[in-house]
Amino acid sequence: MRTRDVFASAFGAAAGNPLRTLLLVLAMAIGVAAVVVLTALGDGARRYVMREFTQLGSNLVIVLPGRTATGGVNPASAITSTPRDLTVEDARAVARAPSALRVAPVVVGTSEMSVGGRLRDTLVVGSTAEFLDIRRFTLAQGRFLPVEDWDRGSPVMVIGARLRADLFGAEPPLGQFVRIGERRFRVVGVLAASGSGLGMNTDELAIIPVALAQQLFNTNNLFRILVEARGRAAIEAAKRQVTSILKERHGGEEDVTVITQDAVLATFDRLLGTLTLGVAGIAAISLAVAGILVMNVMLVSVTQRRAEIGLMKALGGSGGTIRLLFLVEAALLSLAGALVGFSLGHVGAWVIRYLYPTLPAYPPDWAVLAALGTALVTGVLFGVMPARRAAALDPVLALARR
Amino acid sequence: MIVRDAVFLALRAITAHRLRSFLTLAGIAVGIAAVILLTSIGEGIHRYMLGEFSQFGTHVIGIAPGKVKVGGGPPSGLPTSVRPLTIDDAMALERVPNVIGSVPTSWGNAEVAFGGRTRRTTVYGVSSAATHVFNMKVRVGQFLPPEEPSQARALVVLGTTLKRELFGAENALGAKVRIGGLQFRVIGVLEPKGQFIGIDLDDTAFIPAARALELFNRDGLTEIHLSYQEGAAVGPVVEAARNLLSARHGREDFTITTQEEMLRTLSNILDILTMAVAALGSISLLVGSVGIVTIMTIAVAERTNEVGLMVALGSERRTILGLFLGEAVVLAVLGGLMGLAIGLGLAQLLRLFVPALPVETPVLYAVLAVAVSALIGLAAGVTPALRASRLDPVEALRAE
Amino acid sequence: MTAPQIELNGIERVFRLGDSVVHALADIDLAIYAGEYLSVMGPSGSGKSTLLNVLGLLDSPTAGTYHLEGRDITTLSPAEQARVRSRRIGFVFQSFHLVPRLTAAENIALPMMLAGIPAAERAPQVEKALADFGLTDRARHKPDELSGGQRQRVAIARATVMQPAMLLADEPTGNLDRATGEEVIRLLEDLHDGGVTLIMVTHDQALGDRAHRRIYMEDGAIRRDSGRGAGRLPAPAPATPGGAADREP
Numbered sequence A: 001m002r003t004r005d006v007f008a009s010a011f012g013a014a015a016g017n018p019l020r021t022l023l024l025v026l027a028m029a030i031g032v033a034a035v036v037v038l039t040a041l042g043d044g045a046r047r048y049v050m051r052e053f054t055q056l057g058s059n060l061v062i063v064l065p066g067r068t069a070t071g072g073v074n075p076a077s078a079i080t081s082t083p084r085d086l087t088v089e090d091a092r093a094v095a096r097a098p099s100a101l102r103v104a105p106v107v108v109g110t111s112e113m114s115v116g117g118r119l120r121d122t123l124v125v126g127s128t129a130e131f132l133d134i135r136r137f138t139l140a141q142g143r144f145l146p147v148e149d150w151d152r153g154s155p156v157m158v159i160g161a162r163l164r165a166d167l168f169g170a171e172p173p174l175g176q177f178v179r180i181g182e183r184r185f186r187v188v189g190v191l192a193a194s195g196s197g198l199g200m201n202t203d204e205l206a207i208i209p210v211a212l213a214q215q216l217f218n219t220n221n222l223f224r225i226l227v228e229a230r231g232r233a234a235i236e237a238a239k240r241q242v243t244s245i246l247k248e249r250h251g252g253e254e255d256v257t258v259i260t261q262d263a264v265l266a267t268f269d270r271l272l273g274t275l276t277l278g279v280a281g282i283a284a285i286s287l288a289v290a291g292i293l294v295m296n297v298m299l300v301s302v303t304q305r306r307a308e309i310g311l312m313k314a315l316g317g318s319g320g321t322i323r324l325l326f327l328v329e330a331a332l333l334s335l336a337g338a339l340v341g342f343s344l345g346h347v348g349a350w351v352i353r354y355l356y357p358t359l360p361a362y363p364p365d366w367a368v369l370a371a372l373g374t375a376l377v378t379g380v381l382f383g384v385m386p387a388r389r390a391a392a393l394d395p396v397l398a399l400a401r402r
Numbered sequence B: 001m002i003v004r005d006a007v008f009l010a011l012r013a014i015t016a017h018r019l020r021s022f023l024t025l026a027g028i029a030v031g032i033a034a035v036i037l038l039t040s041i042g043e044g045i046h047r048y049m050l051g052e053f054s055q056f057g058t059h060v061i062g063i064a065p066g067k068v069k070v071g072g073g074p075p076s077g078l079p080t081s082v083r084p085l086t087i088d089d090a091m092a093l094e095r096v097p098n099v100i101g102s103v104p105t106s107w108g109n110a111e112v113a114f115g116g117r118t119r120r121t122t123v124y125g126v127s128s129a130a131t132h133v134f135n136m137k138v139r140v141g142q143f144l145p146p147e148e149p150s151q152a153r154a155l156v157v158l159g160t161t162l163k164r165e166l167f168g169a170e171n172a173l174g175a176k177v178r179i180g181g182l183q184f185r186v187i188g189v190l191e192p193k194g195q196f197i198g199i200d201l202d203d204t205a206f207i208p209a210a211r212a213l214e215l216f217n218r219d220g221l222t223e224i225h226l227s228y229q230e231g232a233a234v235g236p237v238v239e240a241a242r243n244l245l246s247a248r249h250g251r252e253d254f255t256i257t258t259q260e261e262m263l264r265t266l267s268n269i270l271d272i273l274t275m276a277v278a279a280l281g282s283i284s285l286l287v288g289s290v291g292i293v294t295i296m297t298i299a300v301a302e303r304t305n306e307v308g309l310m311v312a313l314g315s316e317r318r319t320i321l322g323l324f325l326g327e328a329v330v331l332a333v334l335g336g337l338m339g340l341a342i343g344l345g346l347a348q349l350l351r352l353f354v355p356a357l358p359v360e361t362p363v364l365y366a367v368l369a370v371a372v373s374a375l376i377g378l379a380a381g382v383t384p385a386l387r388a389s390r391l392d393p394v395e396a397l398r399a400e
Numbered sequence C: 001m002t003a004p005q006i007e008l009n010g011i012e013r014v015f016r017l018g019d020s021v022v023h024a025l026a027d028i029d030l031a032i033y034a035g036e037y038l039s040v041m042g043p044s045g046s047g048k049s050t051l052l053n054v055l056g057l058l059d060s061p062t063a064g065t066y067h068l069e070g071r072d073i074t075t076l077s078p079a080e081q082a083r084v085r086s087r088r089i090g091f092v093f094q095s096f097h098l099v100p101r102l103t104a105a106e107n108i109a110l111p112m113m114l115a116g117i118p119a120a121e122r123a124p125q126v127e128k129a130l131a132d133f134g135l136t137d138r139a140r141h142k143p144d145e146l147s148g149g150q151r152q153r154v155a156i157a158r159a160t161v162m163q164p165a166m167l168l169a170d171e172p173t174g175n176l177d178r179a180t181g182e183e184v185i186r187l188l189e190d191l192h193d194g195g196v197t198l199i200m201v202t203h204d205q206a207l208g209d210r211a212h213r214r215i216y217m218e219d220g221a222i223r224r225d226s227g228r229g230a231g232r233l234p235a236p237a238p239a240t241p242g243g244a245a246d247r248e249p
Helices: A005-018 A018-053 A087-094 A130-134 A161-167 A210-217 A231-250 A259-305 A308-314 A320-355 A367-390 A393-397 B005-014 B018-054 B085-095 B158-166 B209-214 B232-247 B259-302 B305-314 B317-354 B363-389 B393-398 C047-053 C076-088 C103-114 C120-130 C148-160 C177-195 C205-212
Strands: A062-063 A098-113 A118-127 A139-142 A154-157 A179-180 A183-191 A205-209 A224-229 A257-261 B060-065 B099-114 B117-126 B136-142 B155-160 B176-179 B182-190 B204-208 B223-228 B254-258 C008-019 C018-033 C036-039 C065-068 C089-092 C166-168 C198-203 C215-216 C219-223
Touching: A005 A259, A005 A320, A005 B259, A018 A259, A018 A320, A018 B259, A018 C103, A062 A231, A062 C036, A087 A098, A087 A224, A087 A231, A087 B176, A087 C047, A098 A130, A098 A210, A098 A231, A118 A130, A118 A161, A118 A210, A118 C103, A130 A224, A139 A257, A139 C018, A154 B223, A161 A183, A179 A205, A183 C205, A224 B099, A231 A257, A257 A259, A259 A308, A259 B018, A259 C177, A308 A320, A320 A367, A393 B232, A393 C076, B005 B018, B005 B317, B005 C103, B018 B363, B060 B232, B060 B259, B085 B099, B085 B209, B085 B223, B085 B232, B099 B209, B099 C215, B117 B209, B155 B158, B182 B209, B223 B232, B223 B259, B232 B254, B232 C065, B232 C219, B254 B259, B254 C198, B259 B305, B259 B317, B259 B363, B259 C089, B259 C148, B305 B393, B305 C076, B317 B363, B317 C036, B317 C076, C008 C047, C008 C198, C018 C047, C018 C103, C018 C219, C047 C198, C076 C089, C103 C120, C103 C148, C120 C148, C148 C177, C166 C177, C177 C198, C177 C205
Parallel strands: A118 A205, A154 A183, B117 B204, B155 B182, C036 C198, C036 C215, C089 C166, C166 C198
Antiparallel strands: A062 A224, A062 A257, A098 A118, A098 A179, A098 A224, A139 A183, A154 A205, A179 A183, B060 B223, B060 B254, B099 B117, B099 B176, B099 B223, B136 B182, B155 B204, B176 B182, C008 C018, C008 C065, C215 C219
């Protein structure tokens, strides 16, 4: 039978029972749409996290005080401290590493600040001028911390966008004074508003010079040392150099943990990727259910079209032709369902992007192809049994009136 | 019509087309099996997590310095510029009614050395009451003795992993170890506690809190843990502690968290995750219900003349609606039962082959599964059934 | 003089087909007394089937009234009409309309199931019906295991199991061979002898002539009504073309 006639016949059969066809298409479409939307969501989350991380500054090597015997980072002790402090001196030494472009010591703590009569508990970061470049911050107003001796520190402060709004409202913040503890700090800059960032949302931060922060929290220990390597190729070298510098300074003890941002990124990437796959897999179970429905309906169809099939055979159609006809029907139905689902899924992904503009929810190509392919294969697979039944019908019995 | 007759007719209709009915209910079965399996895993993880957390002893309240508004939630141990929590604070809190023990806590990472071997580990500064709070038992020797914190001697109690790493099979009691340059005498070794979400709880050392503050060069405690009487209401204890500490500090510059709250938060998060996963599985159920709609529509079309007959025999429209609806519900419930069996079976199989993955199927889920199936049958069957009940009998009888 | 069992007054049934309007029944006045044996004949499109459907409460007239056993049933609610169909009316169809997945016994029991009669009460009645119609050894067979004649017998048993006041038969022998058809007709007439009103729609003249009262319809109206007959016609001679049964008495 000619290809065009095969398709025409299949179309005719589908059109002959519009409601039934519609329901079958719907079943397939739900499955495909679900996979498309969910992978869009998952991949969007993954890309969002990646983007946020790379915004933290690439080529980053991060030093944390403390180490577990197993060598890894113990998640329970994200805040670590050791008998030997990680000091600003250490940070200066690290800055001399050949592969290091920039270094910034970081101290973090919470404190209460007051402006006028307003009190606010705030996350306070103590660092240096290099922090701005390493973290790729942008200023909305004023300037960042000045380049100065890390052991001193002028009483200046840079605040985040939200903090500015909370403390100063509509008043211009630059030049105003903020009191923390015993000291007054002059606001010299305001950070640009960020979307919700991972790690640290800068909108609620207050940044002061590291020396003053250490005094404020009464500690010599740093929270982190951030090191920007000279380039992507230099990251590993930087990591090695930093580790050996600190080991030497700490009396031969390796009591710090040095990680590269890439490693952290890679872990997240893998994690989210696997999650997306898992979620899509579960959604894809529905494709199997759709396939069962295809088989069911086609079997009914075969029974109902017995006379038609008997006639075709009587007119010289072979079993192979009949089988082909039914398989093509199953394939067309699945394809139609897959395409409808694909469109619906894209609409769904668009809705997500509309509601959460920061989430790049695009269905990845691999997922779309997988969904379409699975739908098609499922449909054809589940169409095999009905097709064989149809082909095996005895024309005499089929034509006899029941 | 008597219900028994209606069920009989529904079953007759279902068994008249065995393969078709089987495939239809298989669609529901797959969905239910997926949901049951996934929620069983979720429930298993839930119970496992709660069980793990409760090994820290129940009836515990944690107090941390500072009130961080940023992000909310319990403080993370960041340094703070507000007035620190002191050991004296901890001692004062012992006076709160129903409080059994008050443990000043300060922890950090340090190297413990003995006889040439060193091991970097977590060192906890606590007090004698820590055995209650952290649910610890001593295997050899004793725990830190109750004594005046300012006069606390440099004693240390080791966790089993640490002891093994430093001493091997030798006796550790009485030995002198160096922690961060200071000397401590070993007075006890703890019973092994195992792991907690991958963290080795036996890789620890316990010293008096005052010594820990010295060691890590801090002013204030990381936390104060209060353990209170079992059976006592937690509210009043929290209130009393809050008042006492506020009076001492001049204001409320600390955060109190009860273990109940933490567990509840954790529980909620896990519940949400389980529900999300169940929702995923439900996508299959949705497709399964489309299957029921399709098959029932076909059934109504096939049995149009039967509907006309029923009207002629004196059936009310309501009865016809009920018969078709009943068929859909019976199909769906049968599918649900099959799915339940498959899901449970798979869950048990998983338990067998992957003992590390906790799996539990509460009876409630099973009951819900069947109930949901019935609802699906109702929802899916209602449109075709309504159509059937509205058929014109004269036209219907003419259909072939 | 008793009141008629069935009284149709000014019955109209109008259909709309696209733009055109069809008067399937036009101003029908008909009185039928209990126990009558009626045949309704006429060309296709004459409205005889529609008349049967109206009588059987399967179709509602567009105008006019229908009194059954003194009650005006045109105004009854659908639920009450269903009750009337269940208990007072029995249908016999040309294509039997047996439920293919139920056994003979279950098919017969169907009207009782619909009426909510419990299984214990049904059983003896079904047994009796099976015996009366010679179907006892066929009780557990499904329709596809029965001959045409047996199927129609099951259908008639089903139609009479609730002891209705009237039996409505629409071409009852249309799907049967001549001999079986004879049997079926004799069965129906025996039932009529038992007191039930028998109304048969047919296009077979020979069949129609057996009835005591013959109504002839054309274009939705009654053209001829032979009137209320008294007693039964003598049994017709064995079927020969142009035999005595073909002639009017």
